[in-house]
Amino acid sequence: MGNSAFAMDGEATGKLENLTLWERVHRHLREEILANRLPPGTVLGEVALAESLGVSRGPVREALGRLAAEGLVTVRPRRGAVVSALSAGEFREAYQVREALETLAARLAVPRLAPAEVERLQAFVDEQAKRAEEGNVERFFQANQAFHELIVSASGNRTLQEMHRQLVGHMGRYRMRSLVLRGTLKRSVGEHRAILRAIRAGDAEKAAHLLGEHIRVPQRRLEEASDEEVVLTSAEDAPHLPRKRFVPSLRSGGSHEGDGS
Amino acid sequence: MGNSAFAMDGEATGKLENLTLWERVHRHLREEILANRLPPGTVLGEVALAESLGVSRGPVREALGRLAAEGLVTVRPRRGAVVSALSAGEFREAYQVREALETLAARLAVPRLAPAEVERLQAFVDEQAKRAEEGNVERFFQANQAFHELIVSASGNRTLQEMHRQLVGHMGRYRMRSLVLRGTLKRSVGEHRAILRAIRAGDAEKAAHLLGEHIRVPQRRLEEASDEEVVLTSAEDAPHLPRKRFVPSLRSGGSHEGDGS
DNA sequence: CCTCTGCAAATTGTCGACACTCGACACAGG
């Protein structure tokens, strides 16, 4: 059958692709889930995945376990794995934690930031402004994410970095198109500019405060429109469908979207 | 000989123990590592573990993968899994993150705390005071952990709770006996009392601030005694065992699989 | 005496197969 449906993994860490099989499966599924090609509620059958990917159930199982440990899928001891869905409440929770984490990151990073890094931050903000003007939401989000990740990365705290990565990974699936889309992009750029100003001034506390407020904005929006599934992309309701909706065949779209730092 | 080397899993979730095999292995190894019976650096051979536990390599492998996802062990793609060690720097990092998390938890929890929960906090503090007087460090730590976990739990933020649990799990192995041991216990109780006072007063901000300072105390100590391995590794428990740096077998059962499970 | 290279052992990565459990459907009874 269709074997080796893998796309290439753009990971230029310097090491060549010496990844084991289950690692590749893990990355593949991770990408698929984060890209929302496997919407929440999708049942991931081991045999189906195995056949689809051209490997045996071993690596698939291992990758699924890893995915479950990351919280991207949920396994019920005997009933297989489903792509986990975040409720609006959990999404708000994640925002709260993210605020705490990035606030800490800002406090730690500001005294450590090298001039070159500040310039990179500036470049990200400028790109955001440009993308906002263009209306290129995808690119805007990328630059936005790069901005935040650079701050977290510059904190020098790898534990913090890891937790933040995990958190953003969970939240990343829910592009809040209808939410932040409208006029908030420019506002976000303005907030980033203010944060960057505080960073340049070396005022870690102010930068952290501004960053906290900045993150709290979508959080507020969520609270206002609570319980409504404003954000969730694909519906997973109708739990009593006549038949299961499998995804036995998943195709590699070839979108080499590197999530790497 | 009953070769099932599993100990009791103190987990009374109310549901009966329908755990799968790899889950039991996972819990077992987790307990062993957290109890420092498997010190950092120990190489965990799959076959050795499998034979020792009376299962095949499958569940062992799965459990090891899960453990690696939690950060308790580190696997090198072809060279097996070792119990991961936290450097002093990582330990300090974890404290920073923990401070941010628990501070957030306090802010969220204070307005939500039911009177009964406040009383439970009080009970924990009282028990800590008693244990500190007795010099019962183990019990003291338990009550201490219960205090902090209750605050985190009362925040109502399950994401936060999960991250905190994970973090504490990583840090839990390093009982800082020689550090916090001496006169710091009573001081810790005093700080907890102050926090509890702020909680009773409904002053979330003050409680959060005090909690942050409280957590920052061991952090400061670590910075002072930086680079020294003051804390790391376990105390001298079980010195009667032969020296083992690389011990693949953790149980010398020798008996073949006897009773059916 | 030191170093490089080839072989061998050991251990992990992967695979296919079997048993057991859970879910669903159909049939019989009230």
Add this chain to the structure above:
DNA sequence: CCTGTGTCGAGTGTCGACAATTTGCAGAGG
């Protein structure tokens, strides 16, 4: 007509075995 129960099917959980790769050692060469 509704409900309880028995059976069938699907799918996971687990096991044993094979193969690839890495590590260590031994021997030869410089």
